[in-house]
Amino acid sequence: MAEAPENGEGGAQGAHDISETSFKAYWRENLTLMGVLLAIWFLVSFGAGILFRDFLDQFSIGSAPLGFWFAQQGSIYVFVILIFVYSALMHRIERKYDVDDDQG
C-alpha cells in the first residue's frame, strides 16, 4: 500500500534524511495500526466488560458468565497481547521506512 522509502540508501548505520512523503506514509501506517489495536482495546473492555456484558453473560466460560469474565480477567489478557503485537508490528513498519532505532 504505502510507498517504499525513497532515501533509504543511508541505511540505519549513519545519519540520513527520509523524504517527507516517506515520513507521511510511515506515520499513516502507524496511525492505522494504532486505530485497529485501540478498537480491540475498546471492544474487550468497554464493549465486552461493560456495554454488552448482559448479552454476553448468557454464555459462560467454565463456571463464570462471559461478560463478567471479560470484565475481571479476559480484558487484561487481551491488553497484554495488544502491546506485544503493537511492538512487533510497529518494528516492522519502522524497518520498512528505515526509521527504526536498532542502531540507536
Add this chain to the structure above:
Amino acid sequence: MDIMGISPTLFWTALFVITTFGVYIGIAVWARAASTDDFYVAGHDVHPVFNGMATAADWMSAASFMSMAGIIAFSGYDGSVYLMGWTGGYVLLALLLAPYLRKFGKFTVPDFVGDRYYSQAARIVAVICALFISFTYIAGQMRGVGIAFSNFLHVPIEAGVIVGAIIVLFYAVLGGMKGITYTQVAQYCVLIFAFMVPAIFLSLQITGSPIPQLGFIGNAQDGTPLLQSLDTTLTELGFSAYTDGSKAMIDVFAIALALMVGTAGLPHVIIRFFTVPKASDARKSAGWALIFIAILYTTAPAVAIFARSNFIDTVNESRWSVEAANDPAARADLGEGDTPAWFYNWRDTGLLNAEDRNGDGLIQYRADPAENEVTQLDRDIFVLANPEIGGLPAWVIGLVVAGGLAAALSTAAGLLMVISSAVSHDLCRKVLFKGMSDTQELLVARIAAVAAVLVAIYAGINPPGFVAAVVAFAFGLAAASFFPAIFLGIFWKRMNKQGAIAGMATGLVVTALYIVHFKIGFSPAVMGVCALLAAIAFVVLIFGTKGEVGGTGRLLLTVVAAGLGVTALLGLLGVLPGFDMGTADQWFLGISPEGFGSVGMALSFVISIAVSVMTPAPPREVQDMVEEIRIPSAKAHVGHAPANPAPAE
C-alpha cells in the same frame, strides 16, 4: 510454640521485614547516582524487562496489594472498574505516549510540556499538577506503611511511618532513579511472591486448582460451580448477586475510562519509561510491565471470590464463643461449627468484630443491618488474614507483611522522584534560577527529596481529609490535565501553547472543584485552603513568566493572585459562607467523583482544540521537534525542502 520468647508470627514478620529492608539498603549503596542523568533517568540504560518489573512495583501501591482484592470481594462486578482501569491504561501508554516521550529524551513530564509548548507558564502549570498529584498519592502510601507496622510489629503508627520514610529517603537520595529502579525490581519480587503464595494455597483448598485464574472459573471442591453458588448464597443472605453490579452503567464506563487515561497520565509512571535505552524499548517495557502487573491483577479477583465464599462458609451461622473472644488461650479448642480462631485473632486488631445480638449463640452475616451480626468488617482483612484463614504457617503471614511494605515503599519512592525532580529540575533550574550547574541541581534535588519526605511523614501521621479521595484526585487530575496535553502535543502538530495552557487549567480546575464538592465539601476552611494553594500557584506564575507575559497580563495575574489571597484569608478566618457537600443524586449525568476525570478530560480536549485553532500556529522549530519525536531512530531526519514550509496538520 514461641521463638526467643515472642510469637512465631511476630518473629517471622520481623525477620522478613528486617531482611528485605537490608536488601533495599544494600542495593541503594551499590547503585549510587553520580550524575543528573543517573539521578533522574538511571543513565537511560535500564533493560526493558527490569524496567517492566520496576514499573510494576512503582505502579502497584499498598492499595493494590492490601485493599483491592477486598474491595472486589465486597463489590463483586463493580470492582471490575479497578481491574480494567488500572491495566488498560498501559495500552494507551505503550501505543500513544511512552515511545514518543522516550524519543524526546528529557528528564520529566513538565520538561516535555514546557518544551513542546515553548512556554514557562505551561511548564509551571505542569509542575503544579505533578506536585499535587504526587503529594496526594504519597501521603496514602506512608499511611499504609504505618498501619502495616502497627498491626503486625506492634509499634505505634508514627514510628512505623518514620522508619518507612527513612528507608525510602535513604535509597532515593543516594541513588536517585538508579537506586529506586533496582530496589523496585527487588520489591516487585517480594510483593508478587507474597501475594501469590497464599492465593495458590487458597485456590487449592477451595477449588483444587493450583492456578487461581483457573479456580476463578472452576468448581468448588464439592463440584458446584463456584461463582454461581456464591451468587445464590449472597442473594439468600439479602446481598446483591456477586456478578451483578449496583453502579449505573454510565458510571462504570466513566470510572474505567478515567482510571485508564489517568494511569497513562500519571507522572511517576511516565518517567519510568525515560530510563530505557530507546523508544522501541519503551514499548516493550510497557508490555513487560503489564505482564508483571497482570499476574497480580488477574489473581486478585480470584482471591476475592475465594475469600468471600470462604468467609460466608466459615463465619455465617457459626457458634460464637464469648470465652474465645476474651481469652486467646481458649481459641485452641475451637472446632467444626465454631467461629474460627482467626476471626477472634483479627477481632483483637479492631478490624473485625461480631456480636450475637439475638442471643441464639450463632453469628448471622446478612445484608440487612437489623439482622447482621458481623458488626465490623474491614476490607483489608481479606488479603491480610488469608494466610491464617487458609491455615498457612506463621512465616507466610510475615511474608505478606513484607510484601505490603514493599508495595507501599516502591510506590512512595517513585512519587518522591517526581516531587524532587519537579522542584529541582523544572522549578529551580528551568524557571527560577537558570544559571544552575549540574552539581547544584543534584544538591537541590536531594534537599527537595528530604523536604518532600518530611511533608509525607507529617501527612502519613495526620492524614488530611483529601487522602481518602486519593483515587478520584490523582487519576481524575492526571486524566484531565496531563493526558490531553501530552497526547495532542504528539499527535497534533497544530496544537499550541494557548490551547495547552487553557486545556490543562480548565481540566484541572473543573475536575478538582467537582471532586472537592462531592468528596470533601466546601466548608469555609476548605475554601480557604483551596484559595491559598491557587494564590501560591499564581505567585509562582508571576515570577516564572517574566519576559513571556506582557504588562497587562502580569497586572491581571497579580489582581487574581491578590483576590485569591484575600479569599484564602477570609476562608481560613471562617468569614466566608460555606457550601454543603454534594450528594449522589446531584452528580452530573450520574457520574461519581471517581469517574469525573473522563468528563474533565473531554472538556480539556475540547478547550485545547478550540483555543488552538483560534490562536497562531506553533513556531516552525516546535513543529519540526514533533516530527523528530515521531521517528524512533536518532539518525533519521525528515528532509524538508527549505523553500517549502509544510502546512501544519
